[in-house]
Amino acid sequence: MHAGDRRTTLADVAAEAGVSVALVSIVMRGAPGAGAATRERVLEVARRLGYQPDSRARLLRSGRTRLLGVVFDVRHPFHHDLLTGLYDAAGRVGYELTLSAVTPRRDEHTAVEGLLQDRCEALVLFGGRMRTAELAGVAARLPVVTMMRGVRHRDVDVVRTDDHLGSQQAVDHLVALGHRRIAHVDGGGIHGSAERRLGYHEAMRRHGLSEHVRVLPGGAGEEDGARAAAALRDGPPTAVTVFNDLCATGLLDVLRRDGLDVPGDISVVGYDDSSFSRLAHIDLTTIAQDVDAMAGRALSRAVERIEGAPVTQREVVIPPRLVVRGTTGPA
Amino acid sequence: MHAGDRRTTLADVAAEAGVSVALVSIVMRGAPGAGAATRERVLEVARRLGYQPDSRARLLRSGRTRLLGVVFDVRHPFHHDLLTGLYDAAGRVGYELTLSAVTPRRDEHTAVEGLLQDRCEALVLFGGRMRTAELAGVAARLPVVTMMRGVRHRDVDVVRTDDHLGSQQAVDHLVALGHRRIAHVDGGGIHGSAERRLGYHEAMRRHGLSEHVRVLPGGAGEEDGARAAAALRDGPPTAVTVFNDLCATGLLDVLRRDGLDVPGDISVVGYDDSSFSRLAHIDLTTIAQDVDAMAGRALSRAVERIEGAPVTQREVVIPPRLVVRGTTGPA
DNA sequence: CGCGCGGACTAGAACGTTCTAGAGTCGATC
DNA sequence: GATCGACTCTAGAACGTTCTAGTCCGCGCG
Secondary structure (H helix, E strand, C coil): CCCCCCCCCHHHHHHHCCCHHHHHHHHHHHCCCCCCHHHHHHHHHHHHCCCCCHHHHHHHHHHCCEEEEEEEEECHHHHHHHHHHHHHHHHCCCEEEEEEEEEEEHHHHHHHHHHHCCCCCCEECCCCCCCCHHHHHHHCCEEEEEEEECCCCCCCCEEEEEEHHHHHHHHHHHCCCCCCCCCCCCCCCCCCHHHHHHHHHHHHHEEEEEEECCEEECCHHHHHHHHHHHHCCCCCCCCEECCCHHHHHHHHHHHHCCCCCCCCCCCCCCCCEHHHHHHCCCEEEEEEEECHHHHHHCCCCHHHCCCCCCCCCCEECCCEECCCCCCCHHH | CCCCCCCCCCCHHHHHCCCHHHHHHHHHHHHCCCCHHHHHHHEEEEECEEEEEEECHHHHHHHCCCEEEEEEEEEEHHHHEEEHHHHHHHHHCEEHHHHHEEEEEECCCHHHHHHHHHCCCCEEEECCCHHHHHHHHHHHCEEEEEECCCCCCCCEEEEEECCHHHHHHHHHHHHCCCCCCEEEEEECCCHHHHHHHHEEEEEEEHHHCCHHHHEEEECCCHHHHHHHHHHHHCCCEEEEEECCCHHHHHHHHHHEEECCCCCCCCEEEECCCCCCHHCCCCCCCECCCHHHHHHHHHHHHHHHHHHHCCCCCCCEEEEEEEEECCCCCCC
């Protein structure tokens, strides 16, 4: 059924309507230069023949593609929120998005490679582990904006959340509730964990609580949180800030199994506002990243670079926001 | 920096290497018809000039695109698992994937439209609410495979899980544990809920438990599950099968707050094996869909249609699998 | 009456590939 | 020594658009 039949092209429509190909092109684009009557007739014929423009041919001819490549990881729920924001932002400035996913068996290089062949005008990379040198190599070809990670290279733009500030917001919230013995569960070597840890330190010092500083090894997974909870058994603090939500969930689980009441005996703050942290059953107080702001800024950085505007600020840092739910309460 | 400089093309490489454009094309494709020495030299030049093939031009010329369009919803975690499987399957048969996302502010029509312009050879649609008539309209243009929903139209292929069987597996599991008073929380009008409800009925009858059949109104969300739990307060059954995991989570939460022990007092089975159901804190027994099988079958259906193979089986139904975790136990 | 002007339309070249057909070279076979 | 085949390479058309540079026509104006 779909075997031999070529798709209808401008030429088909032109022949049927008895006009030139160029004129049909004009009509289809809504460009000026066609009479009202002809325009009407051409559109009718196009509809009747089921004409669909071929974006490849279109873009091939007109140098610009107005196409932005996005690399995201299917495993990271936050990336999906970000995609939503990015589609919105792209629509506003008249760009299209093409997506390329990273999966457990499809790495970033493959994903980026695919987008380069699609002749995107810029790349937006969510997180990822590509080395600065590799990124620079890509950035020599076309503008690259990375999100949710830091990159020290003048050709690579960065849009990220102020993790340093986020940790401080968590601590401030706990201190306001009367907590003093506040521990922090670390993220290990993962991107962002150093900043979150430093923010914790900073806030504790600011509140004159340096003597109560306590940092436990953790990680990005539930099991890391569970291990940290076990380590807390001797003399638990009254509150904990945790590297991320998943880790916080593992911690919470062990605490509750140990018979502790949350937030009665101990308060917990996560980080990321992952979708599951909203579940009534988990109901985790956490630090949320401002998705729309991040998407908007990433997009405008990309467009500025494409259009050759001077780069005023290579690194954009967005303040996060505390979301208070049920895992924090008075000391 | 990225302003005036055209990207390097085959012609540039050809000129620099002192050969014809056609030969460079041959070398870049790894096609036979070039001497070893020249091949080497051309590759070197291409690398030096940073040549990147232009997939648009390439595909434009060679009628085939070997491109499959995929429409997924950013909000649905299960779609991401499926994407992973689909990338794998596509890689195996030499097809590329282009993704188009549905977001809260970007609907299915927009997503499909974009893919049509990219000249995909077939479309794979995850779930979605498009009406059969609309789907048929698209399917008249190119092969369409829908997943995780039923469509009664001879041009639209379907790959889905056997929800009828899944519900029965849940009931069988509970009966094997000694449960007899087993209730079902319904999904309301959502796709798939009728089948899951019927499977429950069927299994209860098969086990001679028709007198204990009890169906409660529910839905897809946590709050629906919470409401169902409240409705159970007078004379709770010893076990419940629930429309999906999110709903089950809401139910669980209320049950536990009511002081019931799960699975001591009551067992709960969810449906979908959503990522959060694996969290230690939730640890939900559930019915999992076979992602790899679904992806594989969807892909082979698409390819068969593209290549004009006779359609032997329009609807592929994959059996689901029970995943036993911590929310079920002996009666 | 000739000229210029603007609107409607068209021919044909581009865009960067791939594909078809064929040209040239060299060594082996008859 | 002519013919063949294999191999390497090339010229040029094609894909479906958009863009540039027109042509054609009618009309108003000097």
